[in-house]
Structures are given as structure tokens and as C-alpha cells.
Amino acid sequence: MVEKYRHLYVVTEIEQGKLLTVSKEMIGEARRLIDGFNQKYSLKEKVVAIVLGNNIKELSKELIEIGADSVIYCDHPQLEEIRNTIYTKVICQIANDKETGGKIEPEYAENFRRPRYMFFAADSIGRHLSSTVLAELDSGLASDINQLVIEDIEMSHQQKTGGSKETYEKTLEMYRPDFSGFLWTTILCLDNRNPAFKRDYHPQACSIIPGVFESLEPDSKREGQVIEFVPQIDEQDLKVKVISREIIQSEVDFETPRTIVSFGRGIKDDPEKNIKLVEQLAKELNAEIGITLPMSKKPYSISQSLDSKYMIPDRVIGTSGHKTSAMLYIASGVSGAMQHVWGMKDSGFVVAINPDEDAPIKDECDIFIKGRMEDVLPLLIEEIKKQIQIVEA
Ligand SMILES: Cc1cc2nc3c(=O)[nH]c(=O)nc-3n(C[C@H](O)[C@H](O)[C@H](O)COP(=O)(O)OP(=O)(O)OC[C@H]3O[C@@H](n4cnc5c(N)ncnc54)[C@H](O)[C@@H]3O)c2cc1C
Numbered sequence: 001m002v003e004k005y006r007h008l009y010v011v012t013e014i015e016q017g018k019l020l021t022v023s024k025e026m027i028g029e030a031r032r033l034i035d036g037f038n039q040k041y042s043l044k045e046k047v048v049a050i051v052l053g054n055n056i057k058e059l060s061k062e063l064i065e066i067g068a069d070s071v072i073y074c075d076h077p078q079l080e081e082i083r084n085t086i087y088t089k090v091i092c093q094i095a096n097d098k099e100t101g102g103k104i105e106p107e108y109a110e111n112f113r114r115p116r117y118m119f120f121a122a123d124s125i126g127r128h129l130s131s132t133v134l135a136e137l138d139s140g141l142a143s144d145i146n147q148l149v150i151e152d153i154e155m156s157h158q159q160k161t162g163g164s165k166e167t168y169e170k171t172l173e174m175y176r177p178d179f180s181g182f183l184w185t186t187i188l189c190l191d192n193r194n195p196a197f198k199r200d201y202h203p204q205a206c207s208i209i210p211g212v213f214e215s216l217e218p219d220s221k222r223e224g225q226v227i228e229f230v231p232q233i234d235e236q237d238l239k240v241k242v243i244s245r246e247i248i249q250s251e252v253d254f255e256t257p258r259t260i261v262s263f264g265r266g267i268k269d270d271p272e273k274n275i276k277l278v279e280q281l282a283k284e285l286n287a288e289i290g291i292t293l294p295m296s297k298k299p300y301s302i303s304q305s306l307d308s309k310y311m312i313p314d315r316v317i318g319t320s321g322h323k324t325s326a327m328l329y330i331a332s333g334v335s336g337a338m339q340h341v342w343g344m345k346d347s348g349f350v351v352a353i354n355p356d357e358d359a360p361i362k363d364e365c366d367i368f369i370k371g372r373m374e375d376v377l378p379l380l381i382e383e384i385k386k387q388i389q390i391v392e393a
Contacts, residue, residue, distance in 0.1 A: 002108070002111045003111070003116075004111050004113035004114070005113060005115065005202040005203065006104075006115070007070075007101070007115050007116055008030045008033065008117040009050055009094075009115040009117070010030050010048065010068070011118065011126070011129065012026070013082075013125055014053055017053075019063070020121065020210075022122075022123060022208070022210035023121060025208070025211070026208050026213065027049060027063065027067045027216070028215040029213035030068075031047050037150050037170070044105065046105065047069050048070045048071070048104060049068040049072070050072050050074075051073045051074070052073075052087060052090060053079050053080065055075060057073055059071075059073070062218065063224075064224035065219055065220055065222050066216050066218050067216045068224055069224050070104050070224055070227060071225070071226050071227065072094055072100060072227045072228075073229065074090055074094070074231055075228070076231060078233055078238060081245060082129075085237055088132040088133050088136060090233075091133050092133055092137060093229070093232060095203065096114060096137075098112050100227055101113075101114070114202050115203040116170070116203060116204065117172050118203040118205035119205070119206060119207075120133075121207060121208060121210060122143060122144045122145070122207035122208055130207045134205050137205075139201045140187075140189035140204065141206065142176060142187035142189070142206040144207060144209055145174045145207065146175065146209045146319070147184075148174060150173070151173055152168065152169045152170065152171065153167070153168050153171050153188070155168065159192070159197070160190055160192055160194060161193050162194035166193050168190055171188055172189070172204040173187075174186065174187045174206045175187075177337075189205070209319045210319070211319065211342065250314050254322040258286070258288065259282075259285045259327060259328040259330070260290045260317070260347070261281050261282045261287045261288075261289055261332065262289065262329070262330070262344070263278045263289070263295065264295060264332075264334035264335065265299070265333060266333015266353075266373055267295075267300065267332075267333050268333075271302045274332075274377075277374065277378065278332060278373075280377075281330070281377055281381050281384070284384045284385060285328070285330075285384065289315060291315045291316055292317070292318070292334055293316050293320050293321065295310075295311050297311075316343075317340060317344050318337075318339045318340040318342055319339040319342050320339065321343060323346070324343060324344055324346070325346040326344070326348065327347070327349065328348065328350075328351070329348075329351070330351045330352075331350065331361055332354075332377065333354065334352065336352070336361025336362070341364050345364060350364060350366050350367075351365060351369065352365040352367070353376045354370070355370060355372050
């Protein structure tokens with residue numbers, strides 16, 4: 001059977017002319033997956049990087065050095081700034097363009113219809129873009145993925161297969177952490193083979209959590225193919241204008257290895273008081289304050305001064321926020337969901353304060369203090385003050 005879906009397209013992102021780290025990580029993972037895929041199925045499918053922007057052709061070389069076989073670049077002044085409408089349109093044009101797809105593997109140019117798989121970054125731009133692109137392409141999307149496997153699977157399903165057993169070859173199994181990261185969900189994007197609703201769902205696509213996969217070391221000897229794509233842009237696609245753009249530098253510093261005191265939903269019994277205790281402890285230790293993701297959604301009512309200072313996305317530790325390698329990390333009222341742990345697991349020494357001995361954070365810390373933060377933090381602050389006095393005396 002000649003297959004009409006081929007290759008893995010990776011939609012990369014750039015910032016100030018440079019590839020984002022997550023884009024490099026996606027290319028690295030795409031390379032590993034496609035190498036295994038080609039070996040398993042004796043095929044010659046490719047890792048195809050897509051890059052959009054203005055004066056970005058030069059990035060093609062770098063993309064090839066880090067693992068892409070082919071780069072489809074689209075250079076246009078109107079693509080200088082990322083705007084969802086126009087980016088969605090151009091990426092869909094690329095995915096649907098048989099001529100461009102045919103150039104990647106001329107042997108199969110006749111049959112090429114669309115990419116087999118597609119990757120986006122699970123950052124704010126990629127999450128938005130992946131949803132609009134896949135809606136336009138009328139296929140499925142799994143978001144926030146952190147593990148990928150390609151397998152042949154057998155299944156019978158009332159809707160998808162009309163109840164009979166079918167083999168779905170080369171299926172991308174997309175894993176994501178769910179239910180606070182305590183359960184893994186496998187998401188599949190399968191063609192509908194039920195005669196009553198027959199239709200294809202390709203590409204199989206996902207957005208990938210930054211920091212999960214490793215990029216490859218650049219190899220200047222790697223060779224690849226560079227394809228220019230000329231987009232069709234209409235006036236009506238350009239209704240959104242970017243008047244000015246400013247990158248706001250964060251005032252939160254998680255980069256310098258130091259102490260971080262973080263808090264989570266465990267503040268719930270007395271949010272205002274507990275945040276003030278965290279603030280006091282951080283002051284004594286000259287520490288930065290981190291939070292868990294739910295805290296950034298302002299779940300409890302506290303005074304505006306505290307909520308706008310601490311319950312902000314910029315302070316989130318974890319896959320949706322920052323990764324830290326603090327010397328000392330104090331997790332107070334934090335359960336230890338895998339998305340949070342990813343952001344703090346490289347810390348030198350970890351102290352957790354939690355009344356629940358079964359909380360997963362217990363497995364991630366050096367010292368577990370069983371207790372409520374409102375009881376433990378005042379004792380800790382008092383003791384630290386004493387110790388500082390002794391050291392300074
Ligand atoms: C795609 C995706 C991405 C995500 N990204 C992130 C991320 O980057 N960062 C992140 O943090 N989360 C992230 N999450 C959410 C994550 O899965 C968890 O839901 C979240 O980390 C839990 O936050 P928590 O520990 O504050 O709350 P909970 O899980 O509700 O834990 C609260 C803890 O407080 C303890 N507690 C209760 N009372 C007290 C008290 N008086 N004193 C002390 N402790 C007490 C409880 O025993 C419990 O262990 C993500 C989820 C998804 C699906």
C-alpha cells in the first residue's frame with residue numbers, strides 16, 4: 001500500500017532571531033523517533049522543520065545541524081511578528097502543499113497528501129497555534145505531551161471501527177500527565193474506519209512540554225535539504241497589526257542558585273496569614289518566592305498587594321513555569337505533582353512542610369516536616385533568627 005501521509009513536521013519558534021530551546025528539543029525528539037520508525041518499518045521518512053519569519057533562511061543550517069533532514073522556511077515581512085491568524089494560514093498551506101511535501105521525498109511525490117505527524121511547542125504561542133492549525137486541518141491534537149512512542153496497535157471501538165478489531169499501524173502514542181500529574185493519559189488520534197463515518201485524522205499532532213526532551217549536539221557535518229515556501233497572504237489575513245512589542249523582563253530571579261521558598265494550595269486554611277509567613281521566612285533567608293501552578297490562578301481571596309505580588313504566573317515552578325537548581329528549596333503546602341517536581345528536582349537540598357505523610361513531595365525531599373505550615377513556619381522563622389544572631393555575634 002502506498003501511504004499518503006509521510007514525515008514528521010516540527011513547527012519551530014524563534015525569538016529575536018534565535019531558535020527557542022523547546023524547538024531544539026522537539027527536533028531532537030523527532031530525530032530519535034523517526035530514526036526508530038525508519039528502522040522498524042524500513043522506511044526513509046524525514047524530520048521536517050518548519051520555520052516562519054523575516055530574514056530567517058540562515059536558521060535552516062542550524063536546524064539541520066541539530067537533527068532536521070529538511071527545512072521548509074517561509075521568509076516574509078508579514079511574518080516578522082507572530083500573529084495567530086496569519087501563522088495558522090501559512091502553516092496549513094505548508095501542511096497541505098503536495099508540491100512541497102513531494103520535494104522532501106521525490107520518490108513518493110505523487111502520493112503525498114499531508115504530514116503523518118506534527119509537533120508544536122506547549123508554550124503560550126504553540127498551544128494557541130496548534131489548536132487553530134489542527135482545527136483548520138480537521139484532525140486531532142493532544143496538548144502538553146511529555147512522552148511519545150510509535151507503535152502498531154490493535155483495537156476495536158464502537159465508533160471508530162464499528163465494533164470490529166482493526167490494526168492501526170504507526171500510531172503515535174502521546175502521553176500526558178493528568179489529574180495533578182498522578183496519572184498518565186495516552187492520547188491517540190485514529191482514522192475512523194467505521195464504514196458509516198469513514199474519514200482520516202491526519203496529521204497526528206501534539207504540543208510538547210518545554211524542557212522534557214533533550215536537544216542533540218549540533219553536528220556541522222550533517223547535511224539536509226532547504227525548501228523555500230512562498231505563502232499566499234491576503235489583505236484580510238492582516239487585520240491584526242503589531243504596533244509595538246516590548247519584552248517585559250521578569251523581576252523574579254530563579255536563575256541564581258540560592259534559596260527558594262515556595263507555597264501551594266496548603267495555604268488554604270488561612271491564605272493571607274500563610275503567605276505572610278512565607279514572606280517572612282523568605283526575608284530571613286534572603287530567598288525568592290515560588291508558587292505552584294494553581295496559585296497563579298488566584299484561588300483564594302487575599303489582599304490585592306499580596307495577590308498581585310505572589311500569585312502571578314512568573315513565580316510558577318514547574319513545567320508551565322521555571323526550572324530551578326536552588327541550593328535550598330523549601331516546599332510549603334505543596335503536594336509534589338510531577339509537573340511541579342520537574343521544576344525543583346535539581347535543587348541541592350529540599351525541605352517539605354506538609355501534614356500528609358503520603359504526599360509525593362515526601363519522596364523528593366531531604367527533610368520532611370510533618371505539620372501544618374501555620375504551625376511550622378513560625379517555629380522555623382524563630383529558629384533561623386536565633387541562628388543568624390549566633391553566627392553574626
Ligand atoms: C499540563 C499541566 C501542566 C502543569 N504545570 C504545572 C507547573 O508547572 N507547576 C505546578 O506546580 N503545577 C503544574 N500543574 C498542576 C499540577 O498537576 C498540580 O495540580 C499542582 O502542582 C498542585 O498544586 P499544589 O501542590 O499547590 O496543590 P495540591 O495538590 O492540592 O496540594 C496541596 C498540599 O498541601 C497540603 N496541605 C494541606 N493543608 C496544609 C497545611 N495547613 N500546611 C501545609 N500543607 C498543607 C496537602 O496535604 C497537599 O499535599 C500542571 C498540570 C497540568 C495538567
